[in-house]
Amino acid sequence: xxxxxxxxxxxxxxxxxxxxxxxxxxxxxxxxxxxxxxxxxxxxxxxxxxxxxxxxxxxxxxxxxxxxxxxxxxxxxxxxxxxxxxxxxxxxxxxxxxxxxxxxxxxxxxxxxxxxxxxxxxxxxxxxxxxxxxxxxxxxxxxxxxxxxxxxxxxxxxxxxxxxxxxxxxxxxxxxxxxxxxxxxxxxxxxxxxxxxxxxxxxxxxxxxxxxxxxxxxxxxxxxxxxxxxxxxxxxxxxxxxxxxxxxxxxxxxxxxxxxxxxxxxxxxxxxxxxxxxxxxxxxxxxxxxxxxxxxxxxxxxxxxxxxxxxxxxxxxxxxxxxxxxxxxxxxxxxxxxxxxxxxxxxxxxxxxxxxxxxxxxxxxxxxxxxxxxxxxxxxxxxxxxxxxxxxxxxxxxxxxxxxxxxxxxxxxxxxxxxxxxxxxxxxxxxxxxxxxxxxxxxxxxxxxxxxxxxxxxxxxx
Ligand SMILES: Cc1ncc(C[n+]2csc(CCOP(=O)(O)OP(=O)(O)O)c2C)c(N)n1
Numbered sequence: 484x485x486x487x488x489x490x491x492x493x494x495x496x497x498x499x500x501x502x503x504x505x506x507x508x509x510x511x512x513x514x515x516x517x518x519x520x521x522x523x524x525x526x527x528x529x530x531x532x533x534x535x536x537x538x539x540x541x542x543x544x545x546x547x548x549x550x551x552x553x554x555x556x557x558x559x560x561x562x563x564x565x566x567x568x569x570x571x572x573x574x575x576x577x578x579x580x581x582x583x584x585x586x587x588x589x590x591x592x593x594x595x596x597x598x599x600x601x602x603x604x605x606x607x608x609x610x611x612x613x614x615x616x617x618x619x620x621x622x623x624x625x626x627x628x629x630x631x632x633x634x635x636x637x638x639x640x641x642x643x644x645x646x647x648x649x650x651x652x653x654x655x656x657x658x659x660x661x662x663x664x665x666x667x668x669x670x671x672x673x674x675x676x677x678x679x680x681x682x683x684x685x686x687x688x689x690x691x692x693x694x695x696x697x698x699x700x701x702x703x704x705x706x707x708x709x710x711x712x713x714x715x716x717x718x719x720x721x722x723x724x725x726x727x728x729x730x731x732x733x734x735x736x737x738x739x740x741x742x743x744x745x746x747x748x749x750x751x752x753x754x755x756x757x758x759x760x761x762x763x764x765x766x767x768x769x770x771x772x773x774x775x776x777x778x779x780x781x782x783x784x785x786x787x788x789x790x791x792x793x794x795x796x797x798x799x800x801x802x803x804x805x806x807x808x809x810x811x812x813x814x815x816x817x818x819x820x821x822x823x824x825x826x827x828x829x830x831x832x833x834x835x836x837x838x839x840x841x842x843x844x845x846x847x848x849x850x851x852x853x854x855x856x857x858x859x860x861x862x863x864x865x866x867x868x869x870x871x872x873x874x875x876x877x878x879x880x881x882x883x884x885x886x887x888x889x890x891x892x893x894x895x896x897x898x899x900x901x902x903x904x905x906x907x908x909x910x911x912x913x914x915x916x917x918x919x920x921x922x923x924x925x926x927x928x929x930x931x932x933x934x935x936x937x938x939x940x941x942x943x944x945x
Contacts, residue, residue: 556771558816559795560785564845566853568790575790576797579860585626585646585789586855587869589618589848592642594873595651596821598881599658603825607885608658610672614639616787616820619847620751621721622646623792624815628719628800633699634682635692635720638673639751643721647680651876655884662931663887667894689722690729693748696720697739697810700746704808707745717745717803724814725756727770739810740777745803746810747796748779751786753819758832774812786817787847790854817847889929891936892918911937 531539561575562568568575577585596613603611614621621642628634636643644654653665657675660668666676666684676684683699686692700718707715726732727750739746750770754761767773774781780802784795792815799811818841822829829838855861892914896907903911915937918925927934 550767550772553768555768556781556783558783558785559791560788561790561794562788562850562854564787564850566850566855566857568854575854577790577793579858581626582789582851582855583860585622586848586851586861587873588622588642588645589789589851590869591873591876592618592622592645593848594870595654595877596641598874598877600821600825602881608672610825611658612638612641612673612824613821614641616841616846617751617753617817618642619789619792619851620749620786620815620817623789624719624721624749624796627793627796629714629716631681631714631716632800633696633703633716633718634680635696635699635718636675636682636685637689637692637722637726637751638685638687639723639753640721641673641675644675644677644680644682647677647682649675649677649680649682651880652884653677655880656887659884659887660889661884661887662890663884664890667890669894690726690731690735693720693722693726693729693731693735694738696746696748697735697742697744700739700744700808700810701742704742704744707804708807715745715804717747717800719747719749721749721751723756724750724752724754724761724770725759725764727773728756728764736773736777736779736810736812740779743806743808744810745808747799747803748810748812749796750812750814752814752816755819755823755829755833757823757827758829760833769814769816771812771814774814777812779810779812781812781814783814783816786815787845787850789847789851818845820846888931891931892927892934893932893936893938 529540531537531541533539560569561573575582592614596611596615599608599611600613602608617639621640622645625634625643625646630647634643634647641654652663654675656663657666657670658672660670660672662668666674670676670684671687674685674687676682683692683695696718697720703716703718707713720735722732736748738744739748752761752769756764761769769783771781771783780799782795782799785791795813795815799813802809802811819829820838820842852861852866893911896903896911899907915934918927918934918937930936
């Protein structure tokens with residue numbers, strides 16, 4: 484990056500330019516309570532000039548902040564649960580064709596979820612997670628991003644992958660861990676990843692993706708400056724409100740704010756972290772209230788309203804690229820209609836009637852369907868055909884993937900280090916010994932190359 488370029492770019496933003504590259508991207512674009520003043524304090528000052536909060540007014544009133552007495556942060560929406568647009572002037576910035584395509588994707592996602600959930604119950608795959616009730620968050624937000632943006636998901640974002648172009652074959656290959664799986668069978672089902680689509684691979688330990696996203700956004704900030712002619716990119720991070728209880732969430736948002744990185748943090752607040760309801764997770768006003776604490780621009784959105792999700796994400800992306808970079812937090816509200824995963828029976832900790840009530844009262848798919856019907860571009864016949872086609876497509880990909888051979892066993896050891904370590908070589912030899920000793924216990928014929936993929940390796944004693 485030429486320093487002259489940095490100086491030009493940054494001078495527009497009142498940014499300190501220094502020959503020290505560490506200072507080159509330090510902006511003075513800071514919130515008013517943080518703006519630096521040269522004087523520490525004067526006798527008649529009306530505001531405190533402490534370095535930790537530079538713009539705080541003195542007051543003689545002894546008044547604690549009492550969050551419980553304050554109005555909850557509002558929830559942005561464009562249409563109500565009857566599919567009616569509320570603010571005609573603001574309207575819907577989505578064409579009929581786009582709305583139809585998002586609707587088809589949401590239905591395809593829910594059909595795939597139903598089939599794969601049942602397939603797990605039949606013992607045909609080991610695990611699955613549905614997105615029921617959260618389809619609009621995934622499809623809507625992904626539709627408002629650039630394909631070059633770098634994404635970090637939690638696990639309930641199958642719709643994000645679908646919207647980015649992950650194919651049914653790719654989903655099925657990963658779910659069945661066959662040799663065509665992009666992760667060559669190393670992960671449990673639903674842990675998709677795609678370098679081509681700029682989506683980092685899902686990882687089970689909660690919230691680890693949040694600091695990764697903050698770090699990637701910092702790298703993108705520098706890259707955006709170095710490549711002024713390329714379209715600027717942002718990092719986008721998805722997580723549940725339960726993951727926001729992890730320390731990683733706080734560290735990530737704080738570093739994203741202090742470094743002013745181009746990132747959108749999308750929290751899916753679905754009311755539960757497995758069996759723990761939000762009332763046991765936090766006392767404040769959801770996750771949105773935490774954004775202000777970190778000095779991050781924040782919005783709460785009705786996650787059942789795909790138009791609101793799209794508008795919010797588009798605007799968040801615009802803000803994220805302002806002044807060279809700015810993190811944004813969006814809390815998307817949508818009740819988790821399904822069980823947490825195939826390992827969960829949610830009726831053990833919530834009333835069935837509560838779930839049924841949410842399904843009936845509000846659902847992102849039926850809401851969009853009502854809007855499409857209201858425009859005269861959807862009807863029962865089209866719905867039946869769409870569902871039947873979706874079912875056929877999913878089952879065709881399912882059948883194909885289930886029959887494909889499993890990946891070679893040696894993949895379990897590769898790509899951890901550039902070369903196999905001595906310890907790994909001894910693990911490979913040991914595994915081969917066990918597999919050969921107990922052929923009735925371990926059927927290796929379904930894996931590419933069978934036991935032979937574990938070629939005996941000379942070991943150096945260490
Ligand atoms: C560090 C860590 N702790 C616990 C778990 C077990 N766990 C898996 S999912 C989950 C709940 C997460 O809830 P939330 O973030 O709200 O996402 P949701 O499942 O509701 O979409 C928990 C506790 C884990 N995977 N990682």
